[in-house]
Amino acid sequence: MHLRCTDVQFAFDLVMPGSYIGVMPRRDPVNDPLSSLRSMLEIRRFEEAVEELFSRGLLHGTMHLSIGQEAVAEGVCATLQTGDFITSTHRGHGHTLAHGADPTTMMAELLQKNTGYCRGRGGSMHIADVKNGNLGANGIVAGSMTIAVGAALSQQMIGTDKVVVCFFGDGAANEGAFHESLNLAKVWDLPVVYVCENNQYGMSMSQDRSTAGGSVAARAAAYGMPGETVDGNDVEAVCLASLEAVERARSGGGPTLLECITYRYRGHSKSDRNLYRTQEEIEDWRDNRDPIQRFIGKCVEDGRLSNEQVTAAESAARESLRRAVSEAFAAPDADPADLEGAAYA
Amino acid sequence: MAELSYRDAVAHGIAQEMRRDPQLVMLGEDIAGAGGVFKTTVGLLDQFGPDRVRDTPISEQAILGAAMGAAMTGVPVIAEIMFSDFLAVCFDIVANEMAKSRYMTGGQMSVPVVVRTANGGGSRFGAQHSQSVENWCMMIPGLKVVAPSTPSDVVGLLAASIRDPDPVVFFEHKSLMASKGEVPDGEVIDELGKAKIVREGSDATIVALAYMVPRALEAADRLAEDGIDAEVIDLRTLVPLDTNAILTSVTKTSRAFTVEENPRLCGWGAEIASIVAHEAFWDLDGPVVRITTPHIPLPAAEALEDMAIPSVDRIVTTVKENLD
Ligand SMILES: Cc1ncc(C[n+]2csc(CCOP(=O)(O)OP(=O)(O)O)c2C)c(N)n1
Ligand SMILES: [Mg+2]
Numbered sequence: 014m015h016l017r018c019t020d021v022q023f024a025f026d027l028v029m030p031g032s033y034i035g036v037m038p039r040r041d042p043v044n045d046p047l048s049s050l051r052s053m054l055e056i057r058r059f060e061e062a063v064e065e066l067f068s069r070g071l072l073h074g075t076m077h078l079s080i081g082q083e084a085v086a087e088g089v090c091a092t093l094q095t096g097d098f099i100t101s102t103h104r105g106h107g108h109t110l111a112h113g114a115d116p117t118t119m120m121a122e123l124l125q126k127n128t129g130y131c132r133g134r135g136g137s138m139h140i141a142d143v144k145n146g147n148l149g150a151n152g153i154v155a156g157s158m159t160i161a162v163g164a165a166l167s168q169q170m171i172g173t174d175k176v177v178v179c180f181f182g183d184g185a186a187n188e189g190a191f192h193e194s195l196n197l198a199k200v201w202d203l204p205v206v207y208v209c210e211n212n213q214y215g216m217s218m219s220q221d222r223s224t225a226g227g228s229v230a231a232r233a234a235a236y237g238m239p240g241e242t243v244d245g246n247d248v249e250a251v252c253l254a255s256l257e258a259v260e261r262a263r264s265g266g267g268p269t270l271l272e273c274i275t276y277r278y279r280g281h282s283k284s285d286r287n288l289y290r291t292q293e294e295i296e297d298w299r300d301n302r303d304p305i306q307r308f309i310g311k312c313v314e315d316g317r318l319s320n321e322q323v324t325a326a327e328s329a330a331r332e333s334l335r336r337a338v339s340e341a342f343a344a345p346d347a348d349p350a351d352l353e354g355a356a357y358a
Numbered sequence: 359m360a361e362l363s364y365r366d367a368v369a370h371g372i373a374q375e376m377r378r379d380p381q382l383v384m385l386g387e388d389i390a391g392a393g394g395v396f397k398t399t400v401g402l403l404d405q406f407g408p409d410r411v412r413d414t415p416i417s418e419q420a421i422l423g424a425a426m427g428a429a430m431t432g433v434p435v436i437a438e439i440m441f442s443d444f445l446a447v448c449f450d451i452v453a454n455e456m457a458k459s460r461y462m463t464g465g466q467m468s469v470p471v472v473v474r475t476a477n478g479g480g481s482r483f484g485a486q487h488s489q490s491v492e493n494w495c496m497m498i499p500g501l502k503v504v505a506p507s508t509p510s511d512v513v514g515l516l517a518a519s520i521r522d523p524d525p526v527v528f529f530e531h532k533s534l535m536a537s538k539g540e541v542p543d544g545e546v547i548d549e550l551g552k553a554k555i556v557r558e559g560s561d562a563t564i565v566a567l568a569y570m571v572p573r574a575l576e577a578a579d580r581l582a583e584d585g586i587d588a589e590v591i592d593l594r595t596l597v598p599l600d601t602n603a604i605l606t607s608v609t610k611t612s613r614a615f616t617v618e619e620n621p622r623l624c625g626w627g628a629e630i631a632s633i634v635a636h637e638a639f640w641d642l643d644g645p646v647v648r649i650t651t652p653h654i655p656l657p658a659a660e661a662l663e664d665m666a667i668p669s670v671d672r673i674v675t676t677v678k679e680n681l682d
Binding site for chain 2: 098100129130131132133134135139141142143144148149151152153156157158159160161162163164165166167168170171177189190193194196197200354355356357358
C-alpha cells in the first residue's frame with residue numbers, strides 16, 4: 014500500500030482540524046507519477062547535455078552536476094507552488110528546473126547568451142528565476158542559508174502563506190552560516206524547510222570525516238525543530254517528508270530540517286578524478302539505487318505506469334532538451350555594450 | 359529647526375522613514391529595548407513595536423542574510439552591525455551576496471538594505487572596536503557607502519539610503535555621537551553622491567569624511583591665522599563619489615589633501631589622489647598629499663591612538679609644510 018500525498022493532508026486535518034490551508038502541491042509522484050518522472054528526466058537530460066557540451070568545448074566556465082540526485086529536487090519542489098521561494102546552491106540545476114524554470118532560458122545562461130536568466134552575468138552557479146520564486150543558486154557554500162531566513166521573515170511579516178525551501182549540501186552543514194540560519198529561523202518560527210542534499214561528499218571530503226555526530230538531521234534537535242533523515246533516492250519518500258514539512262511551515266508551525274541521503278555520480282565539478290572514492294561505490298549507487306530507475310521500476314511493477322508511458326516520457330524529455338539546446342545556441346550572445354548595467358539600479 | 363545630537367539624529371531619521379513606509383523593518387543586536395549600544399535607536403521600539411524593531415541573536419551573518427532575504431522579497435530592512443569591525447564576521451553577505459545579486463542575476467533582483475554600523479576611532483577601544491572600514495566597502499562594486507558628519511546629514515542621508523534600491527553601508531561615527539547640530543523640521547531627504555563644500559577657500563583643498571571633517575575645519579581655521587585659505591570638502595558618500603566637487607575645487611585651489619582614518623595602504627584617500635592626479639594633473643601646483651593613520655592596528659592607549667589618527671595639528675603641519 015502506498016501512502017498518498019493527499020493522505021498527508023488528510024492526516025494533517027485529523028491531527029489539527031482545519032489546519033490544512035488548502036494549498037495543493039504542484040505535482041504528486043504518488044498519484045500522478047508521470048509528471049514527476051517527466052520532471053526528473055528533464056533534469057537528467059539537461060545535465061547530460063551540459064556535460065556533453067562541456068566536453069565538446071561548446072560550453073565554458075564551470076558547472077556542478079546533480080546527476081543521481083534528481084529525486085531530492087523533484088520530491089521537494091513537487092510539494093511547492095509557483096511563488097513559494099527556494100534558495101539553491103552551486104549544484105542547483107535540478108532545483109531550478111523542478112521549481113519551474115524554462116530549460117531553454119537556463120541553457121542560454123550556460124551558453125552565455127543574452128536571453129539567459131541572468132543575461133550571461135551569472136552562469137551556472139548564479140542562475141536565479143525570481144519570477145518563479147527561485148532566489149538563486151549560490152557560489153558560496155551555505156551562502157544562501159541566511160538569506161532563506163529573510164525571505165521567510167518577509168512572508169511571515171506580510172502575512173502570506175508562502176514557504177521557503179533552503180537547499181544545501183552536507184558540506185554546508187559545517188559552515189557557521191548553517192547554525193546561525195537554523196537558530197534564527199526557529200527563534201522566530203519562520204516558514205523555512207531546510208533540505209540537506211547529503212550526497213556524502215563535499216568535494217573530496219567524505220561526510221564521515223567532516224561531520225561530528227555523523228548526522229545533519231540530528232542537529233535539528235539542538236534548535237528545537239523536527240529533523241528527519243530521508244531516503245533521498247526515493248522520490249515518493251522525499252515528497253511525503255517534504256509535504257509534511259511544507260505544511261508545517263505554511264500553517265505557522267515553523268522550520269523543519271530534512272536530510273536526504275543521496276549520491277552524485279559525477280565528479281564534484283568538471284575537474285575531478287574521483288580519487289576519494291571507489292569505482293565500486295559509484296557503480297553500486299548508479300546501478301542499484303538510481304532514483305529514476307527505481308521510480309520507474311516501482312511504478313511499472315505496481316501498474317501506475319506502463320512501459321509505453323515510460324518510453325514516451327523518455328523520448329519526450331530527450332526531444333524537448335534537444336529543442337532547448339538548439340534554441341539556446343541560436344540566441345544572441347551576452348551583450349558587452351551593457352557590461353556595466355545592473356551593477357546598480 | 360531643532361538641535362539634535364548625532365546619536366539622536368539616527369533614531370530621528372529612522373523614525374521618519376518607518377512612519378513613511380510601514381513595511382520597513384529593523385534588525386540588530388540590542389537595538390530594541392536597550393536602544394542600541396550607542397543609544398542610536400532609543401524610542402523606536404515604543405513607536406514601532408517589537409515586530410518592526412527586532413532584537414536578534416548575536417548572529418551577524420544571520421542578521422545581514424535575513425535583511426537581504428527579506429529585502430529581496432518585499433520587506434526593506436535597516437540592519438545594524440554593532441561595530442563596523444564586525445563586518446568581517448559577515449562579510450560574505452556584504453561582499454558576495456548583497457553587493458552582487460542584482461548584477462549576477464542580470465537585474466532580476468533588488469536588495470534595498472541599509473547596513474548601519476558604528477565606525478571609527480577615538481574611543482580607546484583598541485584594534486577590534488575602533489577601525490574605520492569604509493574603504494573595505496568602497497572597493498566592492500554593487501555597494502553604496504555613506505558616512506555623515508553632522509546630525510542633519512545623518513537624517514537626510516539615512517532617508518536617501520533607505521529609499522535607495524541598492525544595498526547601502528551607512529557608517530555612523532562613534533566619536534561624533536555626542537556632537538550637536540540643527541536639523542530642519544519636517545521631512546528631511548538628502549541625496550547620495552553629493553559632497554558638500556563646508557568651507558570655501560582658495561589655497562588648498564582638504565577632502566575629509568565623517569570625524570575628520572570637524573578636524574579639517576578646525577585645521578582650516580588655524581591655517582587661516584597663517585594666511586592659508588583652505589577649502590574643506592565633506593565627501594559624505596564614498597559611493598557614489600562626487601568626483602566633480604573634488605575636481606572643481608582642486609582646479610580652483612591647485613593643491614589637494616585628503617584626511618582619512620583608514621590605515622595607510624588602500625585607504626580611500628589613495629583613490630581620490632589617483633583621480634586627482636589623473637584628471638586634474640595640469641591644474642596641480644604640487645603633489646596630492648594623504649594624511650592617514652599609519653599602517654598599524656589601532657592601539658587602545660590614549661596617547662598612542664591620538665598619535666595614530668590624523669589630528670588637527672597634523673593636518674595643519676602637513677598642509678603648511680607642503681604649501682611652502
Ligand atoms: C565558502 C566556500 N568554501 C568553499 C567553497 C568551495 N566549494 C565549492 S562546492 C564545495 C563542496 C560543497 O559540499 P556540499 O555542501 O556537500 O555540496 P555538494 O558539492 O556535495 O553538492 C566546496 C568546498 C565555496 N564555494 N565556498
Ligand atoms: Mg555534498
